[in-house]
Amino acid sequence: MGTGIWDYGHRAGYAPGTDLVGYKVEAADGSIGKVDRHTDDVARSYLVVDTGPWIFGRKVVIPAGLVTRVDTEHETVHLTCTRDQVKDSPDYETNGRHEDEPAFVRLTETHYSNPHM
Template structure:
């Protein structure tokens, strides 16, 4: 198991180069939004989740929170509950990506929730 928050699990089904924009995002206990943007960059992979009316904002989700990618259904499944997603630090703009304090806050939050996704297939 890797403890790198910013990498997809090796067996989660994510294929580098796949455009996830617009894909449905499901928490472990229900729908949370859709992918607004994403990065496949090695060591800095993430999703920007548009939670729409549910949270009224966007959230930065490290790639390690992805439990499974279902290409047939264009759906990303997270190893997080809706409550964990809702409590995550809000993503305000692309400037946040370069803000070291924001990134530290995101890392601290996800490690408080258990670190890399415990449901990822590469943790078996």
């Protein structure tokens, strides 16, 4: 999963320019929140998901390569990762981390590329 983790897969059904803000986000095993913002930058596409009360309103970065399907009819984004993977993901809002910082990008890649960690 390391290569292409920041790009939407060809089968995900994402059309560049589609506004995903407000879409529900479903992990492989249940709901995790809503899209707060997203990018479709080449080789650095991702979602910022507001998890709401599920994990105390925390926001997380989800690389676009984890998106399996974008359902525009039901305004839902489906992911390959589990709720636990999202819950244990790096928090970009604490300790001054920002989703564009190289150290945070590497940490995120490592987390989602090595789900046993």
